Amino acid sequence: MTFTINSTLEMANSVKIPIFGLGTYLLTGNQGQKAIECALKVGYRLIDTATLYNNEKIVGNALKNTKVPRDQVFITSKVWNSDQGYSRTLNAFNKSLSNLGVDFLDLYLIHWPVEGKWKDTWHALEELYIKGKVRAIGVSNFYISHLEELLKIASIKPMVNQIEFHPFLYKKDILEYCQEKGIVLESYAPLTHGYKINDIKSPQFLQLIEKYNKSAAQIMLRWNIQLGNVIIPKSINPSHIKENAEIFDFTISVDDMHYLDSFNEDFHSDWDPSD
Numbered sequence: 001m002t003f004t005i006n007s008t009l010e011m012a013n014s015v016k017i018p019i020f021g022l023g024t025y026l027l028t029g030n031q032g033q034k035a036i037e038c039a040l041k042v043g044y045r046l047i048d049t050a051t052l053y054n055n056e057k058i059v060g061n062a063l064k065n066t067k068v069p070r071d072q073v074f075i076t077s078k079v080w081n082s083d084q085g086y087s088r089t090l091n092a093f094n095k096s097l098s099n100l101g102v103d104f105l106d107l108y109l110i111h112w113p114v115e116g117k118w119k120d121t122w123h124a125l126e127e128l129y130i131k132g133k134v135r136a137i138g139v140s141n142f143y144i145s146h147l148e149e150l151l152k153i154a155s156i157k158p159m160v161n162q163i164e165f166h167p168f169l170y171k172k173d174i175l176e177y178c179q180e181k182g183i184v185l186e187s188y189a190p191l192t193h194g195y196k197i198n199d200i201k202s203p204q205f206l207q208l209i210e211k212y213n214k215s216a217a218q219i220m221l222r223w224n225i226q227l228g229n230v231i232i233p234k235s236i237n238p239s240h241i242k243e244n245a246e247i248f249d250f251t252i253s254v255d256d257m258h259y260l261d262s263f264n265e266d267f268h269s270d271w272d273p274s275d
């Protein structure tokens with residue numbers, strides 16, 4: 001499998017999404033903005049933000065400061081729970097555009113399936129898409145039962161489902177479901193929010209680190225893209241930002257992919273959508 005930092009996946013509407021980008025949860029202030037600018041310099045071409053992260057303005061500042069043209073950076077934002085419902089979502093979207101200083105988004109997601117609200121929220125996303133204000137729409141934290149409900153009421157199918165996904169939370173059923181329905185799976189917290197990276201002392205990881213001459217973080221990220229997913233690791237540290245991008249010069253063998261699959265322990269670093 002050959003991937004590069006510029007590789008993309010084609011979504012159901014033929015729009016291309018980079019397979020690799022920067023997560024921005026907790027990236028705030030000047031240091032956060034510098035981290036985003038650093039990532040753009042290293043070659044990241046997807047930036048994942050959300051109203052909840054309270055950092056759309058610094059993402060916008062970083063976009064203004066970069067030499068990379070707007071149409072070469074894929075920008076995602078998400079509608080937060082308190083903004084859900086039809087008209088509130090339309091307002092929240094406009095606020096996000098203004099905070100980011102852009103006139104369209106590449107991807108807009110429902111952040112969480114808020115009971116009683118998310119269907120109206122979806123219809124607002126459909127309207128934004130039809131009006132050409134966003135190039136693709138999708139959901140986040142939707143498990144199979146939510147997706148089944150959504151597919152029943154949607155006139156436009158979701159192009160992406162962003163869920164927590166890493167070797168310690170290997171949601172194979174959702175991955176297969178999304179692949180069958182033509183929905184791109186975007187893995188959030190691909191580094192377990194940092195929790196399991198300290199497990200590099202584990203003899204299992206050590207063996208792989210030695211064999212591939214890569215860090216535990218790099219092995220986890222590579223596993224994810226070899227499964228066909230988009231990944232959005234977050235870091236504020238320039239050396240981690242660079243390290244996380246150096247995953248395109250090795251391939252994990254089929255046996256080692258299965259070995260990493262076996263790390264699954266249903267470990268959620270974030271809330272569990274099925275709970």
Ligand SMILES: NC(=O)c1ccc[n+]([C@@H]2O[C@H](COP(=O)([O-])OP(=O)(O)OC[C@H]3O[C@@H](n4cnc5c(N)ncnc54)[C@H](OP(=O)(O)O)[C@@H]3O)[C@@H](O)[C@H]2O)c1
Nearest residue numbers: 023024025188189190191192193194217233234235236240
């Ligand atoms: N849709 C949702 O509900 C949802 C939920 C959670 C996250 N997300 C998105 O997914 C993105 C990624 O998830 P996340 O931020 O929770 O966690 P993550 O990317 O899995 O992990 C980030 C943590 O790992 C550390 N780290 C990064 N690279 C490292 C490396 N090479 N070696 C050692 N440590 C490293 C970071 O520390 P340093 O910063 O010090 O490097 C930070 O503590 C978020 O930023 C956000 O955009 C979405």
